[in-house]
Amino acid sequence: MVAVVAGWLASPTVTSWVVAGAAGAAVVAGAALIIRWAWMWRHRRRWLRPLHLAAHEVAQVDRRRAPHQWLEVAPDRSRAVLALPAGFPAEDRDKQRLAAIASAKLGMEDAQPQWRLAGPKPQLMLLPSPAPPPVRVTLPDIRTHLERAKADELVWGIGKQGRVVKSSLSGDSPHVGLSMGSGAGKSVSIRGLLTPMLYRGCIGLILDVKMISHQWATALPNVAIVRRPHEIHAALLWLQREAMRRNEVALAGSDIEGNVNAVVGPRLIVVCEELNATMSTLKAFWRQERNGDKSLPSRSPALDALDFVNLTGRQVLMNLIYMGQRLSVKAIGGDGDARESIGVVALGRYKPPAWKMLAADFPMPPPSLRPGRIQVVSDEVRECQAPFLSAREARALATAGDVAPLPAGMPGARVVPGTVVPAVDAAPDLGVSHGTGTLLPPRVTLREWAESGASALSVGALRKASQRPGFPDRAGVRGMAGEWLAAELAEWEAMRR
Numbered sequence: 001m002v003a004v005v006a007g008w009l010a011s012p013t014v015t016s017w018v019v020a021g022a023a024g025a026a027v028v029a030g031a032a033l034i035i036r037w038a039w040m041w042r043h044r045r046r047w048l049r050p051l052h053l054a055a056h057e058v059a060q061v062d063r064r065r066a067p068h069q070w071l072e073v074a075p076d077r078s079r080a081v082l083a084l085p086a087g088f089p090a091e092d093r094d095k096q097r098l099a100a101i102a103s104a105k106l107g108m109e110d111a112q113p114q115w116r117l118a119g120p121k122p123q124l125m126l127l128p129s130p131a132p133p134p135v136r137v138t139l140p141d142i143r144t145h146l147e148r149a150k151a152d153e154l155v156w157g158i159g160k161q162g163r164v165v166k167s168s169l170s171g172d173s174p175h176v177g178l179s180m181g182s183g184a185g186k187s188v189s190i191r192g193l194l195t196p197m198l199y200r201g202c203i204g205l206i207l208d209v210k211m212i213s214h215q216w217a218t219a220l221p222n223v224a225i226v227r228r229p230h231e232i233h234a235a236l237l238w239l240q241r242e243a244m245r246r247n248e249v250a251l252a253g254s255d256i257e258g259n260v261n262a263v264v265g266p267r268l269i270v271v272c273e274e275l276n277a278t279m280s281t282l283k284a285f286w287r288q289e290r291n292g293d294k295s296l297p298s299r300s301p302a303l304d305a306l307d308f309v310n311l312t313g314r315q316v317l318m319n320l321i322y323m324g325q326r327l328s329v330k331a332i333g334g335d336g337d338a339r340e341s342i343g344v345v346a347l348g349r350y351k352p353p354a355w356k357m358l359a360a361d362f363p364m365p366p367p368s369l370r371p372g373r374i375q376v377v378s379d380e381v382r383e384c385q386a387p388f389l390s391a392r393e394a395r396a397l398a399t400a401g402d403v404a405p406l407p408a409g410m411p412g413a414r415v416v417p418g419t420v421v422p423a424v425d426a427a428p429d430l431g432v433s434h435g436t437g438t439l440l441p442p443r444v445t446l447r448e449w450a451e452s453g454a455s456a457l458s459v460g461a462l463r464k465a466s467q468r469p470g471f472p473d474r475a476g477v478r479g480m481a482g483e484w485l486a487a488e489l490a491e492w493e494a495m496r497r
Contacts, residue, residue, distance in 0.1 A: 043073070047073050049067050050105055051067070051071055051073070051102060051105045052065075052070075052071060054101050055102055055105070058101060059082060059084055059085070060084070060085050060087065060088055061085060070082065077106050078128050078366070079125070079128075080106055080108070080125070081123055082098070083123050084123055085122075095113070095124075102126055103126060104363075105363060107365045108126055109381060109383055110129035110161060111126040111127065111128065112130060113125070129160045129161060131160055131161045133157070133158060133160055133384050133385040134385050136385065136388060137157055137372075137385045137386065137387040137388065138389075139387065139389050139393050139397070141387070142155065142158060142164070142387045145164045146196045149200075150168070151200050152168050152169045152170040153166045153167070153169070154168075154169065154193050154344075155196055156346065156374065156384050156386060157372070157384035157386040157387055158384055159382050159384035160382075160383060160384075165382045165384040167344045167376065167378060169267075170314075172378055173341070173342060173344040174313065174314035174319055174341060174343075175321070175322065176320075176321055176344045176345065177324075177339075177344070177345045177346070177358075178190070178321065178322070178324070179324060179327035179345060179346070179347050179348075179358055180323075180325065181348065181351070183349065184349035184371060184372075184373075184374075185386060186273075186323050187213040188372060188388055188389075189346070189374065190271055190273070190321065190323065193321065194223075195394045195397050196397070198220070198222050198397075199397050199398060199400060199401035200401060201267070201401065202268070202269050203224075203267070203269070203405075204217070204224070204268075204271065205226070205235060205239070205271070206224070206226070206270075207235060207236075207272050207278060208226070209229075209232065209277050209281055210274050210277070211227045211456070212456075213274070214273070216395055217398070218493075219490060221403055223406075224406055224411065224412035226411055226412040229281050229282065229284075231412060232278065232281070232282060233282060233300070235412060236305040237302060237305050238409075239270065239306070239309050240304075240308050240309060242265075242318070246264040246265060247315075247316055249263075249264045250262055250264055250316050260315055260316070267319065268317060268318045268319070270320045270321065271321045271323065272306075272323055272332075274323060274325075275322055275323060275324040275332060276325055276326060276331045279303070282300050282303060286299075327345070327354075327357075327358060347374060347375045347377065348373060348374040349367060351367070358377065359375075362377065362380075372385055443476060443478075443483040443485060444483065444486050445481040445482065445483060445484075446463055446466065446482070447481070449484070449486070455489075455493055466482075472488035472489060472492055473488075
């Protein structure tokens, strides 16, 4: 204080700056200490205390002892040290039990225990697996495992210790979910899941509200893609009718034990892309279609159809893959019962609220920013790297095995130009109809091609593109307009995308 007064008398300006700087430094230091104390309190409450309560008896530590006095856990849980009492037994049973408890409470998959039992201060140190999931998984890396997988198995990727992470659509869960933040690789992960199923004789239906997420599957003979609101609406209603048809076939061919002996059709994998946006789009579409007509239900019949397939599709080989940045009840249509049938969930770039919502029974592992790095949660948590297949690899694999044809009249299915299929009603019982059912003729004008929705380009853009190299040659003239073969335009569109 004397120095401050003396300095003030000698040079008030300099002293003021020094005092202000010291006060600022003290405020910053105090704030840092408060933040550190708050973090340590949260860290101890979230990880150290639960571990203490679960392990103190096996470790022979007094329950009244403060957890931080014998437990040390790294902030990212990549390392943990348990300081044990001098009398801790060295029996293998006790050691295995303590290591298993600590690994489970800290969410450390395949943690490697290192024991130091000699001397007066024994301890257990848990370290990460020496063989984490690979940084990148390509088709050659996983091709053998895809070949060996059963017909109902989804191959998620390669996990720790080089183990393949799989789940069964028959045994584990009929439907699965992907809750992954932006940039986590949802679409690429789906490509790696769906393509092997197509290779094994399944068929696919992709609800792609983002329009361009699954261009790799365009025009494949065993995949249908619907993108626009009325197309997705109609496709979901078709799914409900298909589920009812399959259940009728199953009923006719089942025994007294309920075993289905009839062939209901190939396994149908439905990919519900970006559900957070899809649900909003479907609800807005139905409000527009309903247009205040109180004789029509307020809830979109497409959402009811999706719930119906969710609850009745397992035994008739209809499986749903739900996808969203945050797979909440609202994202899957607002039905909590429907989400209960999702027994396997993959999470990537997740945050604590999402983990707590979908995997509250397990400690949350540290999230990774690496695209394709996911945590597959079923009755356990398994970290893995999802395979990356290029578009060309995916198309080749999808058509290299048992290619199952799509049912006639399936919305979004590839058709032969010039054919006619039955009209698809958006809501046949409610009088709302979309489309005439008549497909494009073999030859079309650029205006017809653009207005049909087959191209994302406008008429003007197509006309400019027709002047560039690589565009299909004109097949004829109709009046003042040129004509092109629809099949050649479709091939050009696929190559352009």
